[in-house]
Amino acid sequence: MVLKQWLLAGLLASTCLVTIAAAGPIENYSPVTADRLKNPEPGNWMHYRRTYDGQGYSPLDQINTSNVKNLVPVWTFSTGVVEGHEAPPIINNGVMFVATPAGQVIALNAKTGDEYWRYKRQLPEDLFQLHPTNRGVGLWQDKVYLATTDDHVVALEAKTGKVVWDTKVQDYKKGQYLTLMPLIIDGKVIVGGSGGELGVRGYVVAYDADTGKELWRTFTIPGAGEPGNDTWKGDDWKTGGGSAWMTGNYDPDTKTVYWGTGNAAPWPGDTHPGDNLYTSSVLALDPDSGKMKTYFQYHQNDSWDWDEVDAPMLVDLQKDGRIIKSLIHPGRNAIFWVLERKPDSIKYVAGWPFVHTDVWKGIEPESGKPIVDPAHKPIIGKRVEFCPSLWGGKDWPSAAYSQKTGLVYVPANENFCGGFTGEKVPLVAGQLWLGTKPEDIGLTPRPGATHFGELQAWDPATGKKAWSHNFPKSQLFGSVTATAGDLIFVGGTNDRMFRAFHAKTGELLWEQKTNSGIMAMPIAYEVDGTQYIAVQSGWGVDAQRIQDALAGKVDGFENNVPQGGVVWVFAVKK
Amino acid sequence: MPGSNERPQKADVLVFSEGERAGEVIKPEDLKAGGPPVRAWPKDPRTSVVRKGSRLNEVLVVKLDPAEFDEETRSRAAGGVVAYSVICVHTGCPITAWVKAAGGDKDVFKCVCHNSEYDPRQSAQVIFGPAPRRLPALPLAAEDGPLTVAATFVGKVGAQQAR
Numbered sequence: 001m002v003l004k005q006w007l008l009a010g011l012l013a014s015t016c017l018v019t020i021a022a023a024g025p026i027e028n029y030s031p032v033t034a035d036r037l038k039n040p041e042p043g044n045w046m047h048y049r050r051t052y053d054g055q056g057y058s059p060l061d062q063i064n065t066s067n068v069k070n071l072v073p074v075w076t077f078s079t080g081v082v083e084g085h086e087a088p089p090i091i092n093n094g095v096m097f098v099a100t101p102a103g104q105v106i107a108l109n110a111k112t113g114d115e116y117w118r119y120k121r122q123l124p125e126d127l128f129q130l131h132p133t134n135r136g137v138g139l140w141q142d143k144v145y146l147a148t149t150d151d152h153v154v155a156l157e158a159k160t161g162k163v164v165w166d167t168k169v170q171d172y173k174k175g176q177y178l179t180l181m182p183l184i185i186d187g188k189v190i191v192g193g194s195g196g197e198l199g200v201r202g203y204v205v206a207y208d209a210d211t212g213k214e215l216w217r218t219f220t221i222p223g224a225g226e227p228g229n230d231t232w233k234g235d236d237w238k239t240g241g242g243s244a245w246m247t248g249n250y251d252p253d254t255k256t257v258y259w260g261t262g263n264a265a266p267w268p269g270d271t272h273p274g275d276n277l278y279t280s281s282v283l284a285l286d287p288d289s290g291k292m293k294t295y296f297q298y299h300q301n302d303s304w305d306w307d308e309v310d311a312p313m314l315v316d317l318q319k320d321g322r323i324i325k326s327l328i329h330p331g332r333n334a335i336f337w338v339l340e341r342k343p344d345s346i347k348y349v350a351g352w353p354f355v356h357t358d359v360w361k362g363i364e365p366e367s368g369k370p371i372v373d374p375a376h377k378p379i380i381g382k383r384v385e386f387c388p389s390l391w392g393g394k395d396w397p398s399a400a401y402s403q404k405t406g407l408v409y410v411p412a413n414e415n416f417c418g419g420f421t422g423e424k425v426p427l428v429a430g431q432l433w434l435g436t437k438p439e440d441i442g443l444t445p446r447p448g449a450t451h452f453g454e455l456q457a458w459d460p461a462t463g464k465k466a467w468s469h470n471f472p473k474s475q476l477f478g479s480v481t482a483t484a485g486d487l488i489f490v491g492g493t494n495d496r497m498f499r500a501f502h503a504k505t506g507e508l509l510w511e512q513k514t515n516s517g518i519m520a521m522p523i524a525y526e527v528d529g530t531q532y533i534a535v536q537s538g539w540g541v542d543a544q545r546i547q548d549a550l551a552g553k554v555d556g557f558e559n560n561v562p563q564g565g566v567v568w569v570f571a572v573k574k
Numbered sequence: 575m576p577g578s579n580e581r582p583q584k585a586d587v588l589v590f591s592e593g594e595r596a597g598e599v600i601k602p603e604d605l606k607a608g609g610p611p612v613r614a615w616p617k618d619p620r621t622s623v624v625r626k627g628s629r630l631n632e633v634l635v636v637k638l639d640p641a642e643f644d645e646e647t648r649s650r651a652a653g654g655v656v657a658y659s660v661i662c663v664h665t666g667c668p669i670t671a672w673v674k675a676a677g678g679d680k681d682v683f684k685c686v687c688h689n690s691e692y693d694p695r696q697s698a699q700v701i702f703g704p705a706p707r708r709l710p711a712l713p714l715a716a717e718d719g720p721l722t723v724a725a726t727f728v729g730k731v732g733a734q735q736a737r
Contacts, residue, residue: 082706083665083704125731125732126630126666127733128668130665130687173629430629432667432670432686437671438687439671441686544689545689548676548689551676563704
């Protein structure tokens with residue numbers, strides 16, 4: 001063999017090897033069982049918030065307050081798409097599944113970053129996406145489950161990415177779509193619909209994980225003759241909103257799913273008079289039947305676009321000399337809620353404003369109903385201003401609870417107010433239906449504001465704030481994750497930073513500038529004895545909207561955050 | 575309805591898609607100079623089929639001062655009237671607003687979903703926001719009568735797709 005031929009042959013051989021090493025299928029994939037989902041191994045992240053209780057807490061502590069300063073990127077991976085990347089990378093024994101906007105799932109070697117396979121959904125060209133994003137894939141046995149923006153649930157073979165089944169949920173042409181990570185319980189794939197701005201009636205639906213067959217569907221708004229329907233007038237309930245676009249949490253001991261619901265539609269309260277059950281609520285559902293066991297409504301007759309879809313965390317709370325099986329929810333409505341979950345009821349325990357609000361005058365002590373100031377409640381035909389803004393004190397990005405510190409960490413937004421003029425608008429199927437002109441929606445910094453984003457640490461037992469870190473020139477729009485290394489990880493700011501804070505003191509211990517802004521949830525995982533931290537950086541959707549609305553109103557407010565998604569993985573430099 | 579899904583064709587007329595005059599054929603004199611734009615469906619004059627079977631067929635029609643047009647826009651205009659796809663090329667929302675540009679004093683098309691802005695005087699060039707490219711233009715003609723479509727859409731209608 002002459003030298004040239006030998007070189008060529010060698011090149012071809014190595015190319016083949018690279019292809020084999022880099023592309024699937026995955027060998028030795030660990031099937032995901034009910035037990036593993038109930039008690040996930042410390043090194044894995046298989047649920048939206050790692051565990052069914054939704055705490056967003058990792059027991060890993062190899063990366064901790066003493067060595068986090070040595071955290072460095074070990075690999076990155078470009079997703080190839082723009083818009084808001086909101087999904088936590090999902091980890092099962094060394095395999096990472098990344099969901100991105102535009103319906104992609106990328107399976108990667110969690111240690112090396114090599115790609116096994118990539119699923120790309122071919123979305124219909126007339127699809128209309130208000131929130132073109134995805135928040136992750138669910139796992140069961142040897143399959144991966146994706147909820148899509150064209151309103152399908154798709155099951156993929158975990159080893160290869162091949163489609164096993166593909167079930168249509170509702171009609172995307174009527175404004176129905178899905179962005180959440182499916183909740184997997186005992187062979188059921190449970191999702192809830194988006195579309196609260198498009199005149200939908202919200203629902204939660206379960207599918208058989210093996211076949212894709214629908215098992216049950218529970219509407220978040222009761223139909224005619226059902227209990228609660230009398231909290232609506234006429235036919236308002238048929239298009240009343242109450243979308244359910246975030247993953248629920250689950251109590252395996254009582255077999256109860258806790259699922260958050262969205263605002264009543266359209267926005268101005270006098271377009272849908274009544275309490276409007278079960279909008280802006282948490283629902284307690286039986287995962288076997290979908291039957292509603294009980295509920296708690298965070299506020300009545302929503303008029304502010306305050307979805308309460310981020311499901312409450314399940315925390316055993318030591319308070320007043322007893323352990324309360326609590327539900328903790330820092331609400332979009334600016335109230336930090338502590339509730340007690342019981343078999344047949346959800347009881348109000350405590351509530352306090354965690355950011356400035358002029359909407360509530362107080363909370364009724366027995367019922368837990370907030371008392372509204374009508375001067376700040378939007379109605380038809382009048383410009384009404386209110387604080388916080390329609391994005392609320394905390395939007396969908398999740399708070400976290402540390403089992404070590406007993407504190408709740410909230411990605412809050414302070415000093416934002418907003419307003420709009422309500423108007424009666426006829427509903428056209430598949431078109432925006434807000435009850436105001438979209439261009440009329442205001443976002444205004446409160447006079448004298450010293451900061452906007454605020455990472456807060458609260459003691460849920462006492463209602464005292466332990467610490468807070470303020471961001472003078474940025475909103476904070478990203479989920480928070482806590483670890484047993486006494487670290488709090490969060491992105492969410494317009495300076496593209498990813499940060500680690502001391503869980504006890506709030507001291508900023510580490511930061512890394514990334515490619516774009518981070519809205520997604522950070523995670524912690526372990527492979528072969530090494531702990532990693534991972535997050536997707538990719539700005540868009542509402543983080544971008546807030547930014548556009550504030551550009552020019554706040555001196556020095558960064559308005560240039562480049563888009564484009566990248567998966568970042570960090571470890572401590574040895 | 576056969577043909578209702580097809581993209582606008584040469585010689586189609588345009589009809590109002592909303593409001594009191596929904597369904598009526600649009601003439602240049604029906605439009606107010608300087609905007610706001612109206613939304614319109616193409617209609618096949620031979621079969622009378624309104625092509626509203628796909629939301630990708632709807633257009634924004636606006637009458638402006640031709641002196642402000644760039645060369646491409648002028649070549650596609652009829653009596654100062656220009657037409658563009660109503661579908662924002664970012665994520666496919668309908669463009670609903672006619673407001674002052676974020677960086678100027680002229681009214682422009684704005685998609686309120688994600689704040690993309692397009693200037694209809696400059697071939698619907700993106701002047702603000704995340705949209706990756708111009709809106710597809712629908713070339714028009716008008717000879718002593720209603721507006722007619724002079725050629726098919728310039729560019730692909732609809733949102734960008736993942737690469």
